[in-house]
Amino acid sequence: MNNRRCASFIQRTQSLNRMAPSSNISLLSIVHGRRSHLNNLLRGIAEQHCPPKEVVVVFMNEAIPDQLTDPGCPFFPIQLNSDDHQLPLAATRNLAASRAQGDLLAFLDVDCIPDPDYLCHLQQAVDRTHGLVMGDVRYLPPDAASGHWSFADLDRKAQAHPRRPAIPDGKDLMTLPYPLFWSLAFGLRASDFARLGGFDEGYVGYGGEDTDFAFNARLTRLPLYACTARAYHQHHPVYSPPYNHLTDIVSNAQRFHAKWKIWPMEGWLKQFQHEGLIRWDLNQLEILKQPADHQIAAARSDALFV
Incomplete structure (x- = not known):
């Protein structure tokens, strides 16, 4: 996983240890803007019943903010500056993975708030399948996660995507066709991510890198699943x-x-x-x-x- 040569990065470590991590999960996210969404993501991480070993967040072409929500575990914000593109998505995800120390990599989009059981369910699914596992993302209406909110509020307001396959009642896993892979919320073993070679950094900016990653997984016979790890997608215009x-x-x-x-x-x-x-x-x-x-x-x- 070679990062783009023109990219420079600065790593800063914050001492935010509030509890001993009970898992070997590295939670990884990338961001440009979206400060309120990021703080809600970090709040969700702090509420995890299976807290991660660490959180790595890469800031694309912007400074690391001075004030961020405490995720309740070691927190490593990284800055990546790229002359190639404002949003070097593939290279940024690879940089986050290269800094991770956990055996399981949990990628979570900055727009997502993980349910308190999110990492527990994701870890169980990856441990069982040794596969590439997507979470169960539900979509929030505008302002549902602004101000004071509770997970009960989010769960009540969130909706399933009507064009994504639903996990059958009574099941906690299902296989998925590879073209349906989406990088909003997924996890896999760090060794499998390395075996895939990470995301192809030849994809610059928006579009195509997710499906390419999934096709590489198919080529290497890494199975794709969906599991019941719930995350709530915060609304933004598209x-x-x-x-x-x-x-x-x-x-x-x-x-x-x-x-x-x-x-x-x-x-x-x-x-x-x-x-x-x-x-x-x-x-x-x-x-x-x-x-x-x-x-x-x-x-x-x-x-x-x-």
Whole structure:
């Protein structure tokens, strides 16, 4: 897992030990902005019934804040500055993993608040399957996690994604098709992450790196599962389709096609093609023009699901 040469990073350790960790889990997250979401994530970590060994948070192209919520365990904030891209997602996740000391890596998106049993369920699932295991993410409406909140409030307000498969009643695990992998909330053994080579840093910015990671897991016969580890996704506006990420999506789709001989993100590519933004066929993909500002603005949505 080689980090981008142009990336520089500064590690700062905070003495935030409040309890002895009872697991060998490294909880990893990456962030750019989203301060309130990050503090809610850290609050959720502090409430874990199986507290992690450590928390590693990488700040992409921004300073580490002076004031952050105490996660109740060793906390290692890291700064990564990249000249290549404002959001070097693959490289940032790899950097977080390279600094982790735990045997199990639990990646959790900064928008997610883990239920108190989240790490207990995730660890049990990874220990049982020795696989790549996704958590059960539920979606919160706007402002559901602002101000004072309780986990009972979050659970009452959260909704399951209507287009994601649900774990059957009475089960705590199910297998998933690899194209359904999503990096919002997942865990695996550190040894398996190393065996996969981490995320491919040839993917720059937004789009494609998750599916590529899952296809590498399929290639190495690392099984993919969903488990009942609950996390609550904090609402934020989205762009559907993501015209604001057109350049990244096209570049990453080209890389994906070169590796796997199929096109990823076909739904978005079809929308871009319909708007005359790209030329796309079985073998080639290129940008014809950039979206207009009014197209990007019109695509902004407060919908819970995309």
